[in-house]
Amino acid sequence: MRKADFVFGVVVGLVGVGALILALQMRVFAGGIPGPGFFPVLVSSGLVVLGAILAWQSLGEKGVEVRAVGAVSAVEARHRHLSTDDQGGPSFLRTAAVWCGYVVMVPLLYVLGFTLTMMVMLAYLLFVVEGRRTVASAVAVIVVPAAVYTLFANLLQIDLPPGMFHLGVLGI
Template sequence: MLRQRWRELTTAAAFALLAVVFLVGARDLAFEARGIPGPGLFPVLVAVATLAFSAALAGTALVSKNGAESEPVAWRRPAFGCAALLGCSLLMSLVGFVAAMVLLVGLLLLGMERRRDRVSIISVVAVPVAFYVLFAVLLDVRLPDGPFG
């Protein structure tokens, strides 16, 4: 019971730390630009929502009287996903948006999900390019540049 509670509190703290990383990363992005939502709006909204859910998880872990569960908690996949997201968000300023997103999608599809089919391999490149076209070309949002663009 106590072990489960500590796992939930550790998970809540890890997500709260991730939210702080998002807030720090978004501090230089405009929340509003030219009368429309700017590039800082989405990271701030995600960070605030993540902080709220982290607080809710921590609160339920502290208030819960029976923290014991009948099934073991699978924490490796969410931890891998969070580590991949955090690592790629930190790399984004060094290698650029597209390269970091190729790495992130590759880690999630090929590493975490262990998918090796043709659609997954194509998605590793197609998803970041689609996001780049959506944000940089269509919405005119400035994305982090790097040696790879």
């Protein structure tokens, strides 16, 4: 049994139950469209389920170490040194780089708007922090923010920050 995972799973599950109770007090659907309680109900339900899964899995024996079978991609081989768990090592530097990116991107959200800021953030995370300079990463930098904007603005009808230039979904 892994005690830390069990305790964390129970805590996450309890936080999810509390959030679910609060979320169910809001309208989940209003007039056939998702209401203000829709997303909180989804997230809190996910917390309950994932917390329960983590607690359940922690009750088993300590798992065997899982390693990749087959060839390792060039990107993974080049950045294998970044996966250390040393307190002051590269994992801390990557975490700090991600947090610095968030700190810079929050003010940009109101200047550039949601879509362009998300594109800049994804480009920073994929190209700089993770070092994944592939065509798939470049496509993700364009497609993911546009898809998220479309989901929130059109399907869920939630206004996202347009920025001071009001440039629209792709900034054009």
